Amino acid sequence: DFDGLLKKVKEILESNESRRIPKTPKGTRDFAKEQMTIRKKAFSIITKVFERHCATALDTPAFELKETLTGKYGEDSKLIYDLADQGGELCSLRYDLTVPFSRYVAMNGLTSFKRYHIDKVWRRDNPSKGRYREFYQCDFDIAGQYEKMGPDFEVVRILSEVLNALNIGDYEIKLNHRKLLDGVLEICGVPPAKFRTICSSIDKLDKQSFEQVEEKGLSVETADKIGTFVKIRGPPLELLSKIMGGTEGSELLKHNASKEALGDLSILFDALYKSRCIDKVVFDLSLARGLDYYTGVIFEAAFKGGVQVGSIGAGGRYDNLIGNFGTKQVPAVGMSLGIERVLTIMEEKAQNQAVRATETQVLVAVLGDKLAVAAELVSELWDVDIKAEYKVHKKVMKHIEYAIDSKIPWMVIVGERELNEGIVKLKNIETTTEEAIPRSNLVGELQQRLKLNP
Amino acid sequence: DFDGLLKKVKEILESNESRRIPKTPKGTRDFAKEQMTIRKKAFSIITKVFERHCATALDTPAFELKETLTGKYGEDSKLIYDLADQGGELCSLRYDLTVPFSRYVAMNGLTSFKRYHIDKVWRRDNPSKGRYREFYQCDFDIAGQYEKMGPDFEVVRILSEVLNALNIGDYEIKLNHRKLLDGVLEICGVPPAKFRTICSSIDKLDKQSFEQVEEKGLSVETADKIGTFVKIRGPPLELLSKIMGGTEGSELLKHNASKEALGDLSILFDALYKSRCIDKVVFDLSLARGLDYYTGVIFEAAFKGGVQVGSIGAGGRYDNLIGNFGTKQVPAVGMSLGIERVLTIMEEKAQNQAVRATETQVLVAVLGDKLAVAAELVSELWDVDIKAEYKVHKKVMKHIEYAIDSKIPWMVIVGERELNEGIVKLKNIETTTEEAIPRSNLVGELQQRLKLNP
Numbered sequence: 001d002f003d004g005l006l007k008k009v010k011e012i013l014e015s016n017e018s019r020r021i022p023k024t025p026k027g028t029r030d031f032a033k034e035q036m037t038i039r040k041k042a043f044s045i046i047t048k049v050f051e052r053h054c055a056t057a058l059d060t061p062a063f064e065l066k067e068t069l070t071g072k073y074g075e076d077s078k079l080i081y082d083l084a085d086q087g088g089e090l091c092s093l094r095y096d097l098t099v100p101f102s103r104y105v106a107m108n109g110l111t112s113f114k115r116y117h118i119d120k121v122w123r124r125d126n127p128s129k130g131r132y133r134e135f136y137q138c139d140f141d142i143a144g145q146y147e148k149m150g151p152d153f154e155v156v157r158i159l160s161e162v163l164n165a166l167n168i169g170d171y172e173i174k175l176n177h178r179k180l181l182d183g184v185l186e187i188c189g190v191p192p193a194k195f196r197t198i199c200s201s202i203d204k205l206d207k208q209s210f211e212q213v214e215e216k217g218l219s220v221e222t223a224d225k226i227g228t229f230v231k232i233r234g235p236p237l238e239l240l241s242k243i244m245g246g247t248e249g250s251e252l253l254k255h256n257a258s259k260e261a262l263g264d265l266s267i268l269f270d271a272l273y274k275s276r277c278i279d280k281v282v283f284d285l286s287l288a289r290g291l292d293y294y295t296g297v298i299f300e301a302a303f304k305g306g307v308q309v310g311s312i313g314a315g316g317r318y319d320n321l322i323g324n325f326g327t328k329q330v331p332a333v334g335m336s337l338g339i340e341r342v343l344t345i346m347e348e349k350a351q352n353q354a355v356r357a358t359e360t361q362v363l364v365a366v367l368g369d370k371l372a373v374a375a376e377l378v379s380e381l382w383d384v385d386i387k388a389e390y391k392v393h394k395k396v397m398k399h400i401e402y403a404i405d406s407k408i409p410w411m412v413i414v415g416e417r418e419l420n421e422g423i424v425k426l427k428n429i430e431t432t433t434e435e436a437i438p439r440s441n442l443v444g445e446l447q448q449r450l451k452l453n454p
Numbered sequence: 455d456f457d458g459l460l461k462k463v464k465e466i467l468e469s470n471e472s473r474r475i476p477k478t479p480k481g482t483r484d485f486a487k488e489q490m491t492i493r494k495k496a497f498s499i500i501t502k503v504f505e506r507h508c509a510t511a512l513d514t515p516a517f518e519l520k521e522t523l524t525g526k527y528g529e530d531s532k533l534i535y536d537l538a539d540q541g542g543e544l545c546s547l548r549y550d551l552t553v554p555f556s557r558y559v560a561m562n563g564l565t566s567f568k569r570y571h572i573d574k575v576w577r578r579d580n581p582s583k584g585r586y587r588e589f590y591q592c593d594f595d596i597a598g599q600y601e602k603m604g605p606d607f608e609v610v611r612i613l614s615e616v617l618n619a620l621n622i623g624d625y626e627i628k629l630n631h632r633k634l635l636d637g638v639l640e641i642c643g644v645p646p647a648k649f650r651t652i653c654s655s656i657d658k659l660d661k662q663s664f665e666q667v668e669e670k671g672l673s674v675e676t677a678d679k680i681g682t683f684v685k686i687r688g689p690p691l692e693l694l695s696k697i698m699g700g701t702e703g704s705e706l707l708k709h710n711a712s713k714e715a716l717g718d719l720s721i722l723f724d725a726l727y728k729s730r731c732i733d734k735v736v737f738d739l740s741l742a743r744g745l746d747y748y749t750g751v752i753f754e755a756a757f758k759g760g761v762q763v764g765s766i767g768a769g770g771r772y773d774n775l776i777g778n779f780g781t782k783q784v785p786a787v788g789m790s791l792g793i794e795r796v797l798t799i800m801e802e803k804a805q806n807q808a809v810r811a812t813e814t815q816v817l818v819a820v821l822g823d824k825l826a827v828a829a830e831l832v833s834e835l836w837d838v839d840i841k842a843e844y845k846v847h848k849k850v851m852k853h854i855e856y857a858i859d860s861k862i863p864w865m866v867i868v869g870e871r872e873l874n875e876g877i878v879k880l881k882n883i884e885t886t887t888e889e890a891i892p893r894s895n896l897v898g899e900l901q902q903r904l905k906l907n908p
Contacts, residue, residue: 061482
């Protein structure tokens with residue numbers, strides 16, 4: 001009958017419901033095995049550079065009070081993840097690491113702080129290839145009053161050191177100054193109220209067409225004039241002295257903002273030159289950066305290798321953000337590595353190499369069924385920090401297959417006969433050589449071999 | 455007038471509103487400086503042990519689909535943080551690392567997986583001293599079919615290795631078997647439907663009073679009988695053989711569940727004995743563990759040092775959790791270190807020691823105002839991986855004070871005179887000795903001194 005059939009269909013559907021394969025939320029990923037190996041390696045390289053620059057690590061909560069994030073991200077605020085209102089405070093997942101850093105400095109009344117932070121952030125963006133809702137950021141920031149342009153120099157140098165250390169290929173760091181942009185816009189006759197809007201258009205500017213800027217309600221003449229300025233790019237020291245000696249320079253030096261900016265850049269480029277990392281830097285007047293809070297030097301690193309990934313790092317000076325949290329003004333400058341893009345490049349490179357997920361050095365293979373025999377042998381290896389696994393199984397081929405599959409270089413084989421004779425067999429998987437050694441010498445003999453052939 | 459006054463008060467209040475000091479959400483913390491140094495040290499020690507056991511790292515999203523967490527935590531489900539419904543899937547912050555691990559194994563159809571995971575979890579618990587809403591967990595789990603009791607042995611051994619390596623002081627690992635408990639309850643005449651409820655009462659049992667169990671509707675006689683069993687505790691091998699030879703044993707061997715458990719424990723204790731870590735283990739029939747999903751061996755580590763912190767690690771076998779995700783049954787066993795409690799102990803110990811937040815080896819002190827001079831010198835040190843800071847300031851005492859305050863052992867001092875003479879001054883802060891060395895030998899001379907006195 002129909003009702004019986006309906007009931008059956010319902011049952012099948014319901015059982016399928018509970019039998020369906022679980023998944024992760026949209027735009028999020030698990031990281032495991034080889035991918036995790038690459039991530040850990042990258043994080044360790046980055047951490048080493050950050051610590052060489054004597055920063056301390058900071059770890060902040062995954063979520064902040066909603067009010068902490070309010071008014072910091074302009075239009076992008078709609079991408080913030082809120083926690084459900086389950087009673088108590090309203091909270092949101094952090095959107096970046098800069099705002100939590102600023103909140104921390106303000107909250108603790110610090111006047112100077114140099115910190116790095118490598119952790120996840122969350123954005124309710126539309127997931128697409130290479131764009132996720134949960135991803136890592138690697139930030140380095142310096143807050144406080146220091147020698148003029150000192151911290152600005154150091155963060156650019158750090159970005160360059162990190163990209164060199166990661167060994168991903170060639171890149172360039174485009175660099176500009178917000179106040180120089182302001183000067184340009186002033187010279188071109190843009191009303192100050194429109195500075196920020198035009199800025200973000202310049203940032204997206206495809207140098208061939210200038211329609212976007214014209215759409216913002218500027219005259220074609222003004223847009224053309226801006227266009228002439230922002231086409232200027234070149235090696236920092238040379239370009240700066242060319243500008244200072246040319247007609248652009250004399251115009252720019254008349255305006256306070258751009259005069260200050262050119263002075264800043266002169267100090268910065270000198271330091272970068274002496275630090276021998278200026279060859280990676282391009283002075284580019286078209287660089288504007290989207291974020292509202294920048295107030296001085298801004299920069300962005302672009303990968304020049306084969307893979308098209310866009311920006312692989314960026315940063316700048318933001319002197320008002322910490323003060324926004326309602327205590328005192330503390331100037332700050334920082335940089336954020338585009339780590340997910342860097343990892344894409346590293347993963348692509350790794351496809352041609354054999355990356356191991358674990359680094360097991362020795363497999364203790366016990367023939368038979370005695371767990372205690374394996375426990376005793378493998379524990380001696382763990383005691384001296386040898387990375388070891390064990391396996392208890394009757395068939396020796398099962399053991400050998402496992403060692404080969406897992407790329408484990410050494411095997412310790414013990415069966416009934418070896419136990420009785422007080423020996424163990426040491427097998428080198430690559431050379432397939434096997435030797436019998438006294439049970440009591442196992443640790444020493446293994447340590448010696450691992451030293452020679454780690 | 456009153457209205458004017460009111461307006462003024464309103465203005466002050468509103469300006470205070472925006473001026474108030476920001477804070478972190480209730481029950482969450484920032485970690486920085488010395489506290490972070492201790493955390494990083496602990497995580498690195500733990501990771502080293504986990505990797506010695508050849509596990510791979512797994513990183514899962516901070517939030518899971520709400521349905522993934524549903525029905526896993528019993529009463530405690532009310533503590534799960536939900537994300538706001540902003541359209542799309544309903545998600546919740548992870549509550550532990552075990553469910554994401556199980557979800558991962560099921561989702562990828564794995565039949566074996568050995569992983570560790572060190573990361574934050576979130577619980578909407580009432581914050582109190584030592585209890586937070588965001589905290590770290592350090593988990594090690596083995597899923598898959600292996601030699602009998604092999605993974606059980608390894609996770610207990612790992613917990614012991616980790617606690618030894620962290621060097622926090624004496625501890626004991628209480629160990630029991632869920633099926634042995636089931637046997638005890640069966641023998642004592644508890645109806646199977648009540649097993650889980652009674653179990654959690656035993657777990658909270660203060661051995662002096664047995665009221666809680668009686669409240670669950672058991673007869674005084676039954677409760678007394680349970681009481682006799684669960685008072686049994688002692689050294690594993692001795693106690694096991696005593697039980698097997700005594701009246702309790704003959705009763706327990708009659709029941710399938712407890713017979714199986716005693717067999718398991720015999721294999722496990724033999725392996726732990728051969729592995730030379732059984733002296734930390736106590737066979738304790740009162741241990742029950744709160745979580746519903748355990749199906750075999752269960753254990754819990756208690757700190758025996760001065761600080762009262764409760765459990766510092768726990769775990770057990772859970773053979774049905776992965777199968778719950780609707781694919782195939784994969785048995786699993788794991789352990790979770792009570793890392794926040796361990797850190798409390800480590801922080802307490804560190805109060806008597808000088809913990810440095812950074813490890814700056816050298817301060818490059820430039821007298822005057824030339825950033826480029828500092829940039830050149832300090833970059834040479836960074837290039838050879840020396841941890842260096844720089845400072846540009848006219849007054850030498852400012853530099854020295856900073857080095858002393860920051861516990862930086864070496865200073866490179868450069869003023870106008872040194873620049874002209876092509877030398878630098880090398881100052882050892884501890885011995886207060888100062889020597890002039892040629893500018894061109896700086897890196898070599900420093901490396902030599904840091905090697906002797908790092």
